[in-house]
Amino acid sequence: MAPESIYAHVNLRRNYRRRKILNTVMLSLTGVTVALAVLPLVWITVYVLLKGGRYLNLALFIHLPAPMGTPGGGVLHAIEGSLVMVLLASLLAIPVALLAAFYLLARPNTAVAQAVRFSTDMLAGIPSIVVGLFGYAVIVVTQKHYSAFAGGVVLAIIMLPVVLRSAEEMLKLVPPEMREGALALGAPEWRAALRVVLPAAMEGIVTGVMLGIARAVGETAPLLFTALGNDHYEIGQIVRQGLHYHQSMGQILGQIFGQPADALPLTLWKYAQQPYQERVQLAWAVAFVLMLFALGLNIAARAWLAYRRRKLYG
């Protein structure tokens, strides 16, 4: 009864041999490409470690730069400037991005949502130097001076699409049944979003936020037009002076955000091209600090996520 078996037309042994050869070839190929993909990271890390680690010392973190051509000094101005501007950028961008992501989740197909999605994608594609130019025209020109504030705002504009789109993707991964479960208990939408959907998506959202922060920390170009750079930016000094002259809290904050400021990548860029040995060494040290910062941020977030996962899932 049986019709002819397909194995009358199949040479299993030949297939096997061919498969084994192909498998070896492809496996070696993927091995090589994986090595190629990892190589730049390892290379850069080791290189910066060797070049910059050498000049790492405490002074780097607590002193302002020494005058050109003299040894010593640090990059406290850039560390503080970076912190101030990234903090401002995060405060501006993250809440907006997360709330907008929740809106996109709850009303995914409205015209507004389509517009938001389209424009954030466009925004993500704008070269950062153009964003900087925009900050210059809108903030620096109207205020008639460069400032940490202007730098923070342009960094926020750069962070926004990164955080928004990754948060939206992560929120979409949460099973809709979870949100519906909360809604079916009579929870208002904002509560379901905040108490159920957000914690479920936390892991991915934190990763997205970190990507955004890393992006902001590393940006140089937009700060050229906005924060400008300031070798004497020191928050401690601003605060001491403010207290001396009996300024209010608001005035002191105004000083911190109102002055031109420096940032780590900006300093790196400037110092690396100066003709003084000490400055170039400082630039290498800054590169090292930048990498430490990125690494530290990553490790901290992962540690927190691991702790949270243990608590959630036992």
Added chain:
Amino acid sequence: MTQQPVALNRTDKPAAVASATKMVIRGVSVYYKTFRAIKNVDLPVYENRITAFIGPSGCGKSTLLRTLNRMNDLIPGARVEGKVLLDGEDIYAAGQDVVDIRRRVGMVFQRPNPFPMSVYDNVAFGLRLLGIRQKSILDEVVERSLRAAALWEHVCDNLNQSGMALSGGQQQRLCIARAIAVEPEVILMDEPTSALDPIATLTIEDLLQTLKENFTIVIVTHNMQQAARISDYTAFLSMDDDRAGYLVEFGPTVELFTNPKEKLTEDYITGRFG
């Protein structure tokens, strides 16, 4: 609560007559990292018979099923101890070709998973993997497989339509056609009807009865009545205190359902737990 007596094998055959042993699960334990999901299961799978795995959720039925064609290899951290013999040969022995094992032991999944291509290409997929390129052979085997899966009449007008455009029950039969096209010796089915409506379920159950003439079938089912209706042998698994699944009882389906040896089996099939 009154439990309806379960209807036994519709064909009303006497308890399965003796048949060759196709596969043997011998002392199999499965670990996911440190968690033991299955402990020490011994079980035969008879040729041209339907063997059903039943038991409460989480008892490791699917895990055990997936040891039979080494699908657990795909899960990081999963580890299998013990032996699984296919025609007397341990499929976990060093030097075994896992690709060939999966060709010989096919699988149909819980959710129909047609590939994003035409009905024809879905069925021809495995054949092309085997190096068959000749149009006449492909045509013939595709038709034969679709007929065997009771799908031919529904799709013969347009074999170029997308497999994903079919109804759920038809998609599952397409997956069965796809599996049998490469003429496996054993077909594993992981709750193949749980995502289907009752009529589609009935069609597939009928189909299994004809398929077992040519194939050995192992089926995981959530549904005791289904096991009783369609299977020749039943393995009842349960979960221990340490959440590891173990085999409580194995036997001809009729015996297991009418005269269980273990109290736990009786409790389960009469609906007192699970």
